[in-house]
Amino acid sequence: MSETILILGGSFAGISAAHYALKHVIPQLPKKEGVTYNVTIVNPSKDLYWRIAAPRACVSKQLMPADKIFYPIEPAFTYASSTFKFVQGSATHVDSAGQTVSVTTVGGEQQSIPYSALVVATGFTTPSPLFTQTTNAAALESTYDVFQQSLKNAKTVVVGGGGPVGVETAGEVAEILNGKPGFMASAPKNPKAKVTLICGDKKLLPVLRESIAKTAQQFLQRLGCDVTYNTKVVSATKVGDQEGAKTRVELSNGETIEADIYIDATGTRPNTSFLPKEWLDNRNRLACNPQTLRVEHSSASRIYTVGDVGSYTRGGVIDIYSAVPVAMTNLKNDLIAHITGEAHKGDRHHTPDLKEQQICPIGTQKGVGAFAGYRVPSQMVWLIKGRDYLIANLAEGIMRGDQFKKEGKWTPIQQAGKAGLSSG
Ligand SMILES: Cc1cc2nc3c(=O)[nH]c(=O)nc-3n(C[C@H](O)[C@H](O)[C@H](O)COP(=O)(O)OP(=O)(O)OC[C@H]3O[C@@H](n4cnc5c(N)ncnc54)[C@H](O)[C@@H]3O)c2cc1C
Structure with a gap:
């Protein structure tokens, strides 16, 4: 058995x-x-x-x-x-x-x-199929093929959600459409597309402090992405079902955007x-x-x-x-x-790490973040995550279970209401 x-x-x-x-x-x-x-x-x-x-x-x-x-x-x-x-x-x-x-x-x-x-x-x-593998690799690759085809002619892109997925995606979309800006540029010279990030809050990236969120906005602007704050996406409706049909995006501030592409990055x-x-x-x-x-x-x-x-x-x-x-x-x-x-x-206990911690690339060159409560400069964000989204540092190790070579030290905690266990 x-x-x-x-x-x-x-x-x-x-x-x-x-x-x-x-x-x-x-x-x-x-x-x-x-x-x-x-x-x-x-x-x-x-x-x-x-x-x-x-x-x-x-x-x-x-x-x-x-x-x-x-x-x-x-x-x-x-x-x-x-x-x-x-x-x-x-x-x-x-x-x-x-x-x-x-x-x-x-x-x-x-x-x-x-x-x-x-x-x-x-x-x-x-909510967006771009961030989830629902069946297998081939199905997600074909979702990406269709999306990349639609990006080619996009002039108006709306991304809903001011968290890290929305910010990172808006940055990548804006850079692929508008190109990499010059070293000192604060915005692209001839942007091909208008990219708008809709943020429900008064600042981007809820886990990070305000000054870091402001830098994120500047990096997005450099790529030709504007941020609209304190606004929610109320509805996003395809206008017709033909290929290339636009999406009507209604916002809580009363505005409506006819977008070539709408990406929903509003939570999980x-x-x-x-x-x-x-x-x-x-x-x-x-x-x-x-x-x-x-x-x-x-x-x-x-x-x-x-x-x-x-x-x-x-x-x-x-x-x-x-x-x-x-x-x-x-x-x-x-x-x-x-x-x-x-x-x-006896039980082993989990203690959550609630320090300010998030690394968020914005396009292939810049990014913002904090680690263990300390602000991480843009070059470090690139080195840690922006160059390849952590693949070189983590992917093979996660597949091999490198993190768990050792059992790790712990002190048994007596279960509530149960006698006879050694306590911490
Ligand atoms: C775009 C994006 C960027 C991110 N970037 C970062 C980052 O930089 N750093 C970071 O720490 N986190 C990041 N995250 C969060 C990170 O992806 C999650 O923390 C991580 O995926 C959680 O892993 P998981 O195994 O719990 O769940 P998932 O990765 O969601 O995996 C769940 C698995 O369960 C399978 N499954 C679902 N239903 C069933 C079922 N009924 N039966 C069997 N299997 C099922 C799914 O197919 C999937 O394979 C990011 C998330 C997104 C979306």
């Missing part, structure tokens, strides 16, 4: 959780006659999508080719070929009483996968529709204990969450690095206590 640690989602969080489970959970589970353990990932695509690079990948496959944004998942686990399984498909239902997940595979087959412990890492979907939608409604918080994220990352609803047993689908996080890859060891250690200790009937070894 093989017992399964089932991971739903094969992106930054799911792949990281799988590496941690293979390296530090399975080897420590009690050996039982006739019982083996495996780690199974379910994901709609066989490739991880480097969505961090989406703002550049969507505008140009020369600047950001497919082999830089898609990374095959299964080959990353050849070191554990007897204990790792990959199922290309989507979870459609969780039966927590029966401890099974229903999955529709890419071929349309229905499967029911039993689990001993479940990790939900299904992340989020974006958690992928939780397959989960019981009573497990979700008021933002439709999977509600968990923010310290243990365990789902604590009375009907959920040995269910954990990592990544942007979870209620515990403000999102981002760095937070995943710190969350994975916590969720997977708690999963391990819960499983050991369940299998052996021995006292629980």
